[in-house]
Amino acid sequence: xxxxxxxxxxxxxxxxxxxxxxxxxxxxxxxxxxxxxxxxxxxxxxxxxxxxxxxxxxxxxxxxxxxxxxxxxxxxxxxxxxxxxxxxxxxxxxxxxxxxxxxxxxxxxxxxxxxxxxxxxxxxxxxxxxxxxxxxxxxxxxxxxxxxxxxxxxxxxxxxxxxxxxxxxxxxxxxxxxxxxxxxxxxxxxxxxxxxxxxxxxxxxxxxxxxxxxxxxxxxxxxxxxxxxxxxxxxxxxxxxxxxxxxxxxxxxxxxxxxxxxxxxxxxxxxxxxxxxxxxxxxxxxxxxxxxxxx
Amino acid sequence: xxxxxxxxxxxxxxxxxxxxxxxxxxxxxxxxxxxxxxxxxxxxxxxxxxxxxxxxxxxxxxxxxxxxxxxxxxxxxxxxxxxxxxxxxxxxxxxxxxxxxxxxxxxxxxxxxxxxxxxxxxxxxxxxxxxxxxxxxxxxxxxxxxxxxxxxxxxxxxxxxxxxxxxxxxxxxxxxxxxxxxxxxxxxxxxxxxxxxxxxxxxxxxxxxxxxxxxxxxxxxxxxxxxxxxxxxxxxxxxxxxxxxxxxxxxxxxxxxxxxxxxxxxxxxxxxxxxxxxxxxxxxxxxx
Numbered sequence: 001x002x003x004x005x006x007x008x009x010x011x012x013x014x015x016x017x018x019x020x021x022x023x024x025x026x027x028x029x030x031x032x033x034x035x036x037x038x039x040x041x042x043x044x045x046x047x048x049x050x051x052x053x054x055x056x057x058x059x060x061x062x063x064x065x066x067x068x069x070x071x072x073x074x075x076x077x078x079x080x081x082x083x084x085x086x087x088x089x090x091x092x093x094x095x096x097x098x099x100x101x102x103x104x105x106x107x108x109x110x111x112x113x114x115x116x117x118x119x120x121x122x123x124x125x126x127x128x129x130x131x132x133x134x135x136x137x138x139x140x141x142x143x144x145x146x147x148x149x150x151x152x153x154x155x156x157x158x159x160x161x162x163x164x165x166x167x168x169x170x171x172x173x174x175x176x177x178x179x180x181x182x183x184x185x186x187x188x189x190x191x192x193x194x195x196x197x198x199x200x201x202x203x204x205x206x207x208x209x210x211x212x213x214x215x216x217x218x219x220x221x222x223x224x225x226x227x228x229x230x231x232x233x234x235x236x237x238x239x240x241x242x243x244x245x246x247x248x249x250x251x252x253x254x255x256x257x258x259x260x261x262x263x264x265x266x267x268x269x270x271x272x273x274x275x276x277x278x279x280x281x282x283x284x285x286x287x288x289x290x291x292x293x294x295x
Numbered sequence: 296x297x298x299x300x301x302x303x304x305x306x307x308x309x310x311x312x313x314x315x316x317x318x319x320x321x322x323x324x325x326x327x328x329x330x331x332x333x334x335x336x337x338x339x340x341x342x343x344x345x346x347x348x349x350x351x352x353x354x355x356x357x358x359x360x361x362x363x364x365x366x367x368x369x370x371x372x373x374x375x376x377x378x379x380x381x382x383x384x385x386x387x388x389x390x391x392x393x394x395x396x397x398x399x400x401x402x403x404x405x406x407x408x409x410x411x412x413x414x415x416x417x418x419x420x421x422x423x424x425x426x427x428x429x430x431x432x433x434x435x436x437x438x439x440x441x442x443x444x445x446x447x448x449x450x451x452x453x454x455x456x457x458x459x460x461x462x463x464x465x466x467x468x469x470x471x472x473x474x475x476x477x478x479x480x481x482x483x484x485x486x487x488x489x490x491x492x493x494x495x496x497x498x499x500x501x502x503x504x505x506x507x508x509x510x511x512x513x514x515x516x517x518x519x520x521x522x523x524x525x526x527x528x529x530x531x532x533x534x535x536x537x538x539x540x541x542x543x544x545x546x547x548x549x550x551x552x553x554x555x556x557x558x559x560x561x562x563x564x565x566x567x568x569x570x571x572x573x574x575x576x577x578x579x580x581x582x583x
Binding site for chain 2: 016029043112113114115125126127129130173181233267268278282
């Protein structure tokens with residue numbers, strides 16, 4: 001049995017060791033550094049404890065606080081918009097592919113999913129051209145249906161939504177696959193029984209499909225949220241957080257403060273705040289879902 | 296399985312509805328493919344064509360000049376090599392560490408197993424930005440800044456891979472393992488000779504996922520490479536074309552660069568996608 005215990009340790013050590021060193025230790029460091037003044041260019045030992053000062057600053061009324069709160073709001077907005085667009089679309093696409101028995105459904109699935117393989121940098125570059133107010137095809141297409149030219153990425157009112165749209169385009173195929181996976185788990189017999197009872201169309205969808213997809217939708221929403229928080233390339237490459245801070249999102253902002261401006265302590269306080277916000281949101285969503293389950 | 300309730304039962308209504316569904320399907324496919332098709336078409340445009348308003352969609356005199364210009368501006372070969380090294384080694388590492396840890400979690404009983412697994416899974420939901428700042432310093436303090444090793448080593452294991460492997464290895468019958476043990480096979484031999492082949496489709500899916508993810512990865516290499524252009528993967532080299540992005544004259548150039556970066560993951564996807572779809576469906580990772 002000693003040999004077996006050695007084997008267990010040997011099997012776990014590489015994977016869990018790497019995760020411990022490169023994820024768990026950095027989480028602990030982030031939490032500690034959040035309470036310190038520390039330049040990212042200097043060793044960890046140079047960090048000096050300053051209590052809650054970093055948090056006071058990022059929630060304060062100076063420009064640091066304003067920028068951070070702006071980034072929080074932009075990220076929340078970006079995440080909510082992404083989720084409310086991606087989930088319904090992926091349900092429609094998933095049902096179209098999985099349940100409508102159309103010829104070419106698998107081809108559609110492949111095309112949709114292929115966009116998920118495209119590097120975000122390429123997506124950002126291509127969409128920056130598609131969105132171009134004068135030479136871009138989007139405004140041209142809008143003009144065919146009588147809609148005037150949109151400013152897309154160049155106006156503070158539309159820039160964030162424009163980035164949401166390119167994110168939706170890239171990710172919806174992945175979530176469609178998740179929904180299809182959820183649909184395949186629903187036993188056909190349940191549908192047959194429901195139809196026997198006279199359920200049709202919208203009723204069948206509302207009372208059978210959606211409730212049975214609940215767990216899949218919940219999981220998808222959490223993944224979509226985590227993905228949305230990571231938006232970086234389109235902002236870093238195209239908008240640099242602008243115009244007037246309208247696309248300044250958390251990943252971009254934290255990196256700019258913590259790495260580029262080397263304010264490691266301040267950036268870490270922002271990271272900790274982001275992590276707490278995520279943990280609270282996800283916990284609340286699951287708690288809500290569990291309460292609904294009991295009803 | 297008859298269309299599970301989406302269709303009216305019979306008659307003319309049903310035909311009209313099906314026609315509508317087909318139109319919808321075509322519209323979705325076109326919308327989905329359009330940006331990539333436009334990217335490739337634009338990469339073949341001449342600067343004069345790229346300037347035209349309203350835009351020309353199909354280049355009249357397709358030319359590969361833009362690709363030549365990309366090659367003049369960035370070292371395409373070297374960048375591809377860096378990308379291949381980063382994505383290749385990282386993927387190999389992930390396959391190995393995931394297979395081993397997934398096997399341990401699936402087939403051994405040991406103290407703290409559930410707790411260790413829960414902690415591992417929790418890291419799956421962690422946005423990388425949360426650990427970016429200390430990780431950057433940590434990797435620097437072990438002397439790996441600006442190197443490919445610094446890009447690769449922190450990513451050699453991840454929770455998703457371990458989770459996926461545990462799910463699939465759990466389905467390998469214990470009798471197979473016991474029989475091999477009676478024959479005197481070591482645990483590692485059992486893992487690589489019996490378990491790994493049994494979960495080969497899931498391994499293929501994980502390989503595709505890991506390779507594409509790390510080929511496309513931008514934030515970490517950008518941060519750790521600190522302007523050392525010799526080690527830039529293609530996605531970061533591409534950002535150098537960005538200074539040409541402001542003017543429409545250079546649309547062809549930028550789109551040619553984007554096309555080059557998109558090709559390897561898409562080609563890999565075409566070959567491996569069937570494993571990927573099947574694996575997501577069977578993994579139970581959708582909360583079912």
